[in-house]
Amino acid sequence: MKIDISSYLKELTKKFNKDNLNLFSANNIAEKINLSRSTVSSYLNKEVKEGNIIKVKEYPVIFLDKETFSTLYFKAGLNEYESLEELFEEDKGTTCNKDILSNIIGARGSLKEQIEQIKTASLYPNNGLPIMLLGPSGSGKTYLAKCIYDYCINEKLIDKKSKFISLNCAQYYHNPELLSSLLFGYIKGTFTGADKDKKGLLESADGGVLFLDEVHRLTEEGQEKLFTFMDSGEYSPIGDNSIKKTSRVRLIFATTESIQSTFLPTFIRRLPVIVNIPSFMERPQQERLNLIDSFFLIESEILKKTIKVSKNVISFLLSSSYEGNVGKIRNIVKYSCGSSYARMRTEDVIKVKTTDLPIECQDRIKDSYNFTNKYQDRLYDFECPELLNVSSNEQKSIATTYFQFIEEFKQLEKNNITREHFINKMTNNVNILLDDLVFNSGFTKEQSLFSVLTFNIRYTFKYLEENYGFNQDGNKILSIANLLYFKGESEILINHPDWNSVKAKLLLFIGTHMENSLWLAKLMLNNLSKYLDYRFLDEDLIFITFYLNSTEMPKIKNKVNSIILAHGYSTASSIANVANRMLKKNFFQAIDMPIDTTIDDIENKVIEFIDNYNTENGLILLVDMGSLSDLTNRLKDKIKGPILIIDYVSTPIVLEIGSLLLQEKNINEINDEILKDIKINKKLVYPNRNKKRAILTCCYTGMGSAVQIQDILYKSLNETKDSFAIIPYDYHKLQKNKQKEMPFQIYDVLAIIGTADPKIDGVKYIGLDQLISGEEIQDFINILKKNFEIDEDKLKKDILFNFSIKKIIGNLTILDVEKVLKSIEQAVDKMEEKLDIKLSNNIRFLLYLHCSCMIERILRKEKLDEQLDIQEFLDKQKEKVDIIKYSFLEVQKEYSINISDLEIRLVHDIVFNY
Known part of the structure; x- marks a missing residue:
């Protein structure tokens, strides 16, 4: 066996490089030489101890023949390395001291900040800074103190022969004189039995580390003596204050008690570094x-x-x-x-x-x-x-996918792969993993736990469907339930050495390129955390964002959000519950506050809401008491959209706001219309920041086409689209209210693209028909060039390709473009002839666009909004209506549809009112 494994590893090591690490794992070696993994692992680790094999302990654990590696690369001085980086440090001629503190369990997690504190204190010039370890009994304070000592030796802060001396002060609580003599030493004759001079622990630990556990047991006199030494580096043995001794000892203290109530203020002031150690159950x-x-x-x-x-x-x-x-x-x-x-x-x-x-x-x-x-x-x-069976096969698969997020993102940062490649690859990996968890898992689930997960995820999806139009889907529910079940609350990426440095950049990336998915994932996980008492992590947020991004999500319609903040046990909850039930919509979130809630608390609650919800279209904040001016001043630099603060809460005002929200009024309209006859304190505040630039899209016949124009623009602009927003907006509101409308308050609007000009001074309008004909393409590109760096030639080609009538209708519908255009053209020609009118190219284009969407809408059985004056219109315009109906008879036959009076009226309006 020795010959087989040894000779195989020698040959394999000749092929070693950083891209084939999996070949050097115990599992792979066992497979290649047809031996059991346990036998191979046992042998490899034995050879590591004997110095014949190098072991690198990062993921995956790999083994290299030491003699072969040293011959081909460089001489390896150690048998075990924490990482490849540590191994290759030797090739650079640097000393490979293992960072003891960084290898402590939790050093990248619950103890991350504490480890940084300790390193700062240890590396401080002139003997470091005193350290106080604060935590419950048994939390590992003594172990940590010993690790600090080892760290100081490895970093050459103290000599490797220096001592680590530990003293538990609790043992001498009832004999403070003995404790003082142990610390400071004594001279002959100081007390009965003191027959010779005795050096204290401060002297014995000179040049090393003195650890005083349960230091709160020191008397006030003992604390005074100790802080005098901390100030001057000098102390006197018990029995003769005229003798002055010095010691260069590093002090580490530990206590389980409250520092403020246990120690003298003068002693506390000498403790620049207080390290809080979490209990076992407080750790992840x-x-x-x-x-x-x-x-x-x-x-x-x-x-x-x-x-x-x-x-x-x-x-x-x-x-x-x-x-x-x-x-x-x-x-x-x-x-x-x-x-x-x-x-x-x-x-x-x-x-x-x-x-x-x-x-x-x-x-x-x-x-x-x-x-x-x-x-x-x-x-x-x-x-x-x-x-070590650290996890089930399912958990290993999850860990592999989570680690790939980091590794692939690092490749993206190095420009080794494109953004599209990264998103596509990780989306594919996410879906492969979820399919595997759902369909191929051999693990028997605990049905009660899995059922609770599934129920709460379904409940959350129902909430998203009712409020944001995000459809419930059994596959989505099952996929997310399986992920959360198998993963549990374990932190996977905490063990990845690059997680902390990559995390913020990766979250910023998905916030930029998958904003809608990120927002939904955040909303979903926050909702689930309330029901399941789970602590969801950034790594889960990233995974589920990629998953949602891979599904056919509808564009989430931004709405005006509302929060009720009221003092009392359930005041806000009660009002919100009544209003939401009466309105049959979950418009209002409730935050119940204790009576002693401060303005700081209110600000924090609002900021937390803004971080978790999309508030670009506005946030209404109803507060039962508090300073309006204080709140507005605090929030104006932190809000992402307009905020209407109302210093008054009651059920009637909440219902009034709810009725305006049902009418889809924007926040400006709500501010203008809310309780006109009742004087209330209110203030509408806009973000105090540089406005993001935007392009608006609109359509005379409604929002549907405006959204589709937005999608086509996104396809054309591709890379450039991340630099600004493209916002579909109601044409009739723009025409009526001009620059009073919401987009102009939040954005710097560069242009409007649509099927009808709302005629807004100072804002360039480009008709969709002019883009199709090519007349305005250069004007549009010039607008973009003034504001962004663009590839002009590529953009022109993309616009010409995407903005053709056939391409647009192909994007808007699933109908056969050639067939539908031919049918509509015949109907429009007949209508033009029978009405004895000549339609402009723009109106004809608009009719093609509108009627294509109309046919698909009717086929999908989608209903139009009711028109209360429809009968009056039909009576008044009977002759024209009959002609339009007659003109579209062949269309109705071709697609087996019935074009309603409501639809006929929209066609009429395009022809005669446009």
């Missing part, structure tokens, strides 16, 4: 699991046995909250392994079950604990820790 689930894994691996090495731990034991330990914290969990693991070892010491693999837990744990299980099937049995072998 993945970190808790990593800690448990590390404890079992230690026991595996002590007992020299492979340990298999049941999923119920893992489930219990993960959700255990004990006094003593991490230390208590470690002791439970030690006892359980000892219990199993006593039963099975002759076996190669010992099995830890719930019956091996200490009696106190078994009592808890009997009383109230419910196990979950989210976890699997786990295997621990100190000789080959990569065999």
